[in-house]
Structures are given as structure tokens and as C-alpha cells.
Amino acid sequence: MCSPEHFAVEYAINPWMDVTTPVDRDLAVKQWDRLRETLVGLGHEVHLLTPEHGLPDMVYAANGAFTVDGSVYGARFKHEQRAAEAAAHHAFYESQGWRFVAPSETNEGEGDFAYVPEAHGGLILAGHGFRTEIPAHAEAQEALGRPVVSLRLIDPRFYHLDVALAAIDDANVVYFPGAFSAASQRVLTQLFPDAVIADDEDAMAFGLNLVSDGANVVLNSEATRLAGKLKAAGYTPVPVELAELKKGGGSVKCCIAELRH
Numbered sequence: 001m002c003s004p005e006h007f008a009v010e011y012a013i014n015p016w017m018d019v020t021t022p023v024d025r026d027l028a029v030k031q032w033d034r035l036r037e038t039l040v041g042l043g044h045e046v047h048l049l050t051p052e053h054g055l056p057d058m059v060y061a062a063n064g065a066f067t068v069d070g071s072v073y074g075a076r077f078k079h080e081q082r083a084a085e086a087a088a089h090h091a092f093y094e095s096q097g098w099r100f101v102a103p104s105e106t107n108e109g110e111g112d113f114a115y116v117p118e119a120h121g122g123l124i125l126a127g128h129g130f131r132t133e134i135p136a137h138a139e140a141q142e143a144l145g146r147p148v149v150s151l152r153l154i155d156p157r158f159y160h161l162d163v164a165l166a167a168i169d170d171a172n173v174v175y176f177p178g179a180f181s182a183a184s185q186r187v188l189t190q191l192f193p194d195a196v197i198a199d200d201e202d203a204m205a206f207g208l209n210l211v212s213d214g215a216n217v218v219l220n221s222e223a224t225r226l227a228g229k230l231k232a233a234g235y236t237p238v239p240v241e242l243a244e245l246k247k248g249g250g251s252v253k254c255c256i257a258e259l260r261h
């Protein structure tokens, strides 16, 4: 995770960002800190990246890389404004002794890649359409040695995979079908017949941008309906308020880069 100490909405690279909306940075830091404390309280270890001046989106740490089985596939941001973030993530993984594969193709890490370890022996789901480019899906498969399934995103509000789909345990996912092309929806139905299905309201509340340890599902507090569906499916929803960070187009998952050793 990376503190939003330098968070701002200075440019608009997704439909949620409005440069005329004021941002309360102190509140953003407080809300982000509650998220960090929540993860620690659930027994997770959190490493921190040092926030950098001039990188207002660095709080969205999910976009800096994608890890599977102790290997890291690095990010290469689509927009120039975020390009420099990749180096900070690279340095972190190098310092921790991970096997790091540098990317040649445009991809935004966990923003567009998800991993479901017990689905079909270990499956990477990969979004394209807005940020990550299709050649990066093949590059990730070669880097990580796990099959990659490409899914086409069609709604600019759901510009990353992680605002439309999330793994809720080792074998299952929750997603909002409307974010995907009709063909990609068929692929998801085939792969995950028991998936939890979210609706437009759940997605607009950034409910899909969640992190789950298989039992506890940490999600945006506005997504009350989705929390109810997850509870009915046997999970424990853990709501966290992240309203300030929504102004940059992100929520819980965007703030967390998961380390899959």
C-alpha cells in the first residue's frame, strides 16, 4: 500500500475524475489508514511504499505490478502521468528478492489482472479495452506460466478489470456482467457457473473493487447491496469508507497490491 499523502485529482484519465471537485487530502489519508488498520486487524501483513511528490495516483498501488507464485510481472502504465510509479514498485520487489519480469507491453498490474488459484488449476483473468493491451496478456502468461483468459471491458466507467470483477476465494469470483462484452460474459459463465453476480448499483458503488481473504471481504461501505449478497453467499463483508479516493476512480482493491508468494 502507499499512503495518499500526495493524492490529488490534477488530471482526468477516467470518467470518475473531475479536476474541479475539491479533494480533502487529510480525510483521504485518514480513510486510507482505516483500510490499512482493517487489513492488519484481519491478520494481514502490510508493506508500505513511500509516496512521491508529483505522483498523485500512487495511492492506487494495485496498478504497479501483478504477482503469482512468487514471480512479478511489472506494470507499464498507459498514461504518461503515472508512468514513473512503475519504478517504485520495481524497486520494492527487487529489494524483497522477488523474481521480477520487466514488461514490454502496456499493462496496469492488478488493475487488469486477477488470479484465481484453484479455478481450473490456477487461472489468470485479464482485462483489456481501456488500459492494458492484449499483447500484455500473452506476455503475462509467458512471465508467470499460468493460463491467461482475456476479457473485454466495454464500459468506460469500469476501465479496469478490478472495478468489474474480483476473486472472493481461491476458486470463485464476483462480477458485474454489464462491464464485459457479450462474448466475455459467456466465457465468465462457462468458467464460473457459481459466481456471485453484481448489478449496476453494486458496481457504481465501487463494490467490486474489493479484497477478500476467502472469508472476510473488505469492500467500499457504499456497496451495501453487494455486502448483503456476499453475506448470503457465506462471506463476511467488512465495509470501509473510502469516499475521497473514489474521486480518483478507485476504492479498496485499487489501494492494495496483493503479494502472492
Ligand code: ARG
Pocket: 013, 014, 017, 057, 060, 062, 063, 082, 110, 111, 160, 162, 163, 248, 249, 250, 251, 253, 254, 255
Ligand atoms: N486515477 C487512477 C487511474 O485512473 C485510478 C486507478 C484505480 N486503480 C485501480 N486498480 N482500478 O489510473
